[in-house]
Amino acid sequence: MGEDSSEAEALIPHFEFEKLLNQDQGGRRIVLLGSIDSKPALLTAERAAFDTTPTTLDTFIASLRDVNNLGANDIYHWYLASSGPSTTAPSLKLNLIYPCTEQHVKKYSQQGTRMVTETSEIYRDYVKPYMQKKREEGRLNWVWNIIEGRTEQEDVMYREHGEEGFLILPDMNWDRKTMSSLRLLGLVERRDIWSLRDLKKQHIVWLKHMREKLLDATVKLYPELEKDQLKLYVHYQPTYYQFHIHVVSVALEAGHTQATGKAFGLENLISQLETLDGGDDAGMSDVSVTYSLGEASELWLEVFQPLKDGKGP
Amino acid sequence: MGEDSSEAEALIPHFEFEKLLNQDQGGRRIVLLGSIDSKPALLTAERAAFDTTPTTLDTFIASLRDVNNLGANDIYHWYLASSGPSTTAPSLKLNLIYPCTEQHVKKYSQQGTRMVTETSEIYRDYVKPYMQKKREEGRLNWVWNIIEGRTEQEDVMYREHGEEGFLILPDMNWDRKTMSSLRLLGLVERRDIWSLRDLKKQHIVWLKHMREKLLDATVKLYPELEKDQLKLYVHYQPTYYQFHIHVVSVALEAGHTQATGKAFGLENLISQLETLDGGDDAGMSDVSVTYSLGEASELWLEVFQPLKDGKGP
Numbered sequence: 001m002g003e004d005s006s007e008a009e010a011l012i013p014h015f016e017f018e019k020l021l022n023q024d025q026g027g028r029r030i031v032l033l034g035s036i037d038s039k040p041a042l043l044t045a046e047r048a049a050f051d052t053t054p055t056t057l058d059t060f061i062a063s064l065r066d067v068n069n070l071g072a073n074d075i076y077h078w079y080l081a082s083s084g085p086s087t088t089a090p091s092l093k094l095n096l097i098y099p100c101t102e103q104h105v106k107k108y109s110q111q112g113t114r115m116v117t118e119t120s121e122i123y124r125d126y127v128k129p130y131m132q133k134k135r136e137e138g139r140l141n142w143v144w145n146i147i148e149g150r151t152e153q154e155d156v157m158y159r160e161h162g163e164e165g166f167l168i169l170p171d172m173n174w175d176r177k178t179m180s181s182l183r184l185l186g187l188v189e190r191r192d193i194w195s196l197r198d199l200k201k202q203h204i205v206w207l208k209h210m211r212e213k214l215l216d217a218t219v220k221l222y223p224e225l226e227k228d229q230l231k232l233y234v235h236y237q238p239t240y241y242q243f244h245i246h247v248v249s250v251a252l253e254a255g256h257t258q259a260t261g262k263a264f265g266l267e268n269l270i271s272q273l274e275t276l277d278g279g280d281d282a283g284m285s286d287v288s289v290t291y292s293l294g295e296a297s298e299l300w301l302e303v304f305q306p307l308k309d310g311k312g313p
Numbered sequence: 314m315g316e317d318s319s320e321a322e323a324l325i326p327h328f329e330f331e332k333l334l335n336q337d338q339g340g341r342r343i344v345l346l347g348s349i350d351s352k353p354a355l356l357t358a359e360r361a362a363f364d365t366t367p368t369t370l371d372t373f374i375a376s377l378r379d380v381n382n383l384g385a386n387d388i389y390h391w392y393l394a395s396s397g398p399s400t401t402a403p404s405l406k407l408n409l410i411y412p413c414t415e416q417h418v419k420k421y422s423q424q425g426t427r428m429v430t431e432t433s434e435i436y437r438d439y440v441k442p443y444m445q446k447k448r449e450e451g452r453l454n455w456v457w458n459i460i461e462g463r464t465e466q467e468d469v470m471y472r473e474h475g476e477e478g479f480l481i482l483p484d485m486n487w488d489r490k491t492m493s494s495l496r497l498l499g500l501v502e503r504r505d506i507w508s509l510r511d512l513k514k515q516h517i518v519w520l521k522h523m524r525e526k527l528l529d530a531t532v533k534l535y536p537e538l539e540k541d542q543l544k545l546y547v548h549y550q551p552t553y554y555q556f557h558i559h560v561v562s563v564a565l566e567a568g569h570t571q572a573t574g575k576a577f578g579l580e581n582l583i584s585q586l587e588t589l590d591g592g593d594d595a596g597m598s599d600v601s602v603t604y605s606l607g608e609a610s611e612l613w614l615e616v617f618q619p620l621k622d623g624k625g626p
Contacts, residue, residue, distance in 0.1 A: 005382035008390045011411060012380050017373065020365055022423045027362025028341055031421045032370070041411040042421055045373070047360035048393070048404050049340025052333055057345070060330065060358070067325050069318035077321045080361070083404070091396070091404060095357040098324060104355055108344045110335045113563040114541045117580055228427045228621070231605065233573045250426040250605055254572035260546045261563075263573040264581075267430060267603035275600050277590040287588050290580035292544065292563055308541070 011036055015043055024253060047091075066090060075099060112295035115261065116304040119288045123197055126303045126313050131194055131241045143242045147189055157184070158217040164209050165189030168217055171246070179224055182249040186214045193243035196236050196264060199273060200283030207270050214247055225249070232266040233258065236291055237299065261292040324349055328356055337566065360404075379403060388412060425608035428574060429617045432601045436510055439616045439626050444507050444554045456555045460502055470497070471530040477522050478502030481530055484559070492537055495562040499527045506556035509549050509577060512586060513596030520583050527560055538562070545579040546571065549604055550612065574605040 014036045021042070022031040029046040050056075060083075067081045068090065075097055080090035097104050118127060145151040147167065158168040170176050171183035188210065193199065199207065215227040231250050235257075238244065245266055248258070256262065269284070276282050293300045303313045327349045334355070335344040342359040363369075373396075380394045381403065388410055393403035410417050431440060458464040460480065471481040483489050484496035501523065506512065512520065528540045544563050548570075551557065558579055561571070569575065582597070589595050606613045616626045 004385060008382040008385050008409075009380050009392070011390065011409060012377060012392070012394075012407070013374065015374050015409070017370060020370060021418065021421050023363065023365055024423075026338065027365075028360055030363045030365060030370075032373070033418060036411055039412040040414075040418070041409060042413045042417055043410075044408040044421070045363070045394075046406050047341055047363075048406050050336065050343045050358070050360075052336055052340075052343060057330060057333060057343075060345070061326065061328050064325060067322050069321040072317060072321050077324065079322070079325070081325075081358075091361050093359050093361050094325070095359075096321075096324060096328070096354060097356075098349055098354040099352040100355045101353075105334065105346060105353070108334050108355055108357070110337075112542075115544055115563060116541065228429065229425075231428055231574055250428060250574075254567070254569045256567045258572045258574075259567035260571050260573060260576040260578045261544055265573045265603055267601070268577075271601035271603070272585055275590050275595075277588050282588075288580070288584035290578055290584070 015041055026253065064092075067094070106296060113292050114295060114300060114304065115290060116293050116300070117288055117290045120286050122303070122307070123285060123289075127299065128197070130299065130303065135194070135241050140240060140242055143187065143240065147187065157221055160213065161189070163190075164206065164213070166210060166213065168214070168221075168247075179222060180249055180251040181253075182222065182225070182247075183252065184218060184247040186210070186245040186247055188243050191242065194241040195238055195243065196234050196269060197285050197289075198243070198283070199269060200281055201273050201276060201278065202280040203283070204270060204273050207266070207273075210245065211266055211270070214245060218247055231258075233263040234266060234269070235262055236264055236289060237293070259292075261290070328354055339566070377405075380407070419609065426605050427608060427613060427617065428603060429606050429613070430601055430603045433599050435616070435620070436598060436602075440612065441510070443612060443616065448507070448554050453553060453555055456500065456553065460500065470534055473526065474502065476503075477519065477526070479523060479526065481527070481534075481560075492535060493562055493564040494566075495535065495538070495560075496565065497531060497560040499523070499558040499560055501556050504555065507554040508551055508556065509547050509582060510598050510602075511556070511596070512582065513594055514586050514589060514591065515593040516596070517583060517586050520579070520586075523558065524579055524583070527558060531560055544571075546576040547579060547582070548575055549577055549602060550606070572605075574603070
């Protein structure tokens with residue numbers, strides 16, 4: 001390939017940059033428009049994957065340069081750094097948890113995932129009781145504290161009380177300023193809906209109002225966004241069993257948290273309820289729901305794995 | 314923060330590496346387990362986003378080092394490189410399209426996205442005729458060629474003829490060997506189902522058979538996988554209007570292609586049909602479907618944007 005590859009290599013230094021067309025993959029890919037000898041050219045640059053061969057990993061720490069601490073909170077420390085000889089800009093972000101626990105190791109380890117089908121019977125016999133136990137363990141106290149105005153009030157971006165009461169919080173993972181990665185949480189006040197499983201035909205009007213109110217409040221807070229630039233969904237299984245709706249920018253890069261098998265579009269849930277067979281009391285508890293579960297999750301270990309193995313949970 | 318941050322910085326060189334716990338985000342994040350002073354510690358390192366301030370972008374090309382061409386095909390060239398002074402390993406991948414066209418620029422530019430709600434009326438009046446036009450333009454010839462055995466037969470991994478005929482192909486984006494990123498395509502032989510909109514209650518048995526056959530064939534081809542490690546979904550809008558089912562490893566990192574508003578879980582579609590109001594002919598064409606559309610797509614430009622603006626498409 002000798003001459004060909006040196007010809008190809010000779011093109012790069014002649015690239016004259018004109019404008020940034022796109023930046024994606026968490027900012028780690030850029031697409032530049034420019035020209036070479038007055039002819040248009042597109043250059044895409046992306047950060048390479050880490051080399052994880054054992055010898056490279058063994059010397060990884062020694063290769064770090066310009067380690068610059070940005071902050072720390074208890075056992076959590078974060079830094080900017082570079083690898084190899086000093087470069088103009090830091091090319092790495094580091095996060096140190098020290099000392100860490102077994103739980104941290106478990107959480108950060110590669111975890112297997114399984115697809116499970118939760119029939120209405122499995123929901124009724126095993127999953128609903130599991131949800132109830134979680135609610136009774138006091139795990140929702142932080143939610144009641146926010147809803148009742150005792151804590152985190154400075155984070156509440158919007159609030160409406162009453163029968164259709166709800167409030168809007170920023171998602172922990174949002175920097176609270178970049179519109180293209182906007183992530184909000186709509187938390188409802190009523191306590192009788194634990195998850196999408198409790199949604200019934202009788203809630204259709206309420207759900208449509210919630211949707212409209214969330215969209216209205218969000219574009220009021222961020223007038224640079226239009227309603228059809230927002231995506232609404234709920235998780236199943238959710239992290240906690242008090243009904244909440246995720247509101248994100250459609251421009252946000254979709255990852256695991258938006259994936260089918262985890263995220264259910266709010267509007268599609270509403271239209272599913274509208275066309276569901278049955279009366280006012282018919283609802284999502286009558287439907288088989290298929291979703292993904294981590295192999296380390298309690299629901300996998302205590303319910304679905306035993307069922308798969310032919311043992312009762 | 315002076316002393317605190319130097320204390321935090323002093324921890325890093327003492328990190329003794331033990332093992333790699335995880336690598337994700339396209340290989341650009343690694344999680345290392347180790348210890349500091351005999352106490353366990355977790356270090357996460359991730360490639361930083363590019364600095365896209367104008368002055369940095371202006372000097373980006375000049376900062377490139379060790380540009381090494383890996384290959385070229387016509388106008389496409391790809392390279393490894395580093396930024397800043399030479400380092401031990403290349404930290405960048407580059408892609409050059411030269412000379413490029415207007416189409417390339419459009420394709421690689423940031424494209425806006427909109428959420429649209431397609432009612433059964435909008436489907437009937439505008440979207441279905443659009444699909445028909447696409448089918449008549451001969452865009453499906455490549456599909457018929459594969460199904461009828463005229464082309465790409467070397468890619469067909471599994472095939473069954475008959476009323477429940479289908480075949481399995483590798484997805485273009487799969488390397489055909491890494492199990493954790495397995496991506497396959499199940500293409501059905503029958504031609505009367507263009508998209509999920511054509512699925513009716515009368516197809517429930519057929520869909521369940523398709524699901525079982527796809528799972529069976531995949532674990533037969535790849536015995537290292539179990540059926541519950543596979544995720545099945547369909548796209549709406551799909552890229553082409555002949556019914557096909559995506560089969561992916563649950564371990565595959567979920568991106569836009571699996572996101573709610575684009576991907577619909579096959580099992581959840583089946584259970585939605587099972588509980589749908591109506592007789593054998595009732596189906597997904599009766600339901601409002603909400604999904605995301607690129608602002609450059611024909612359906613946005615010709616149907617949904619005019620509707621939003623109060624004009625007829």
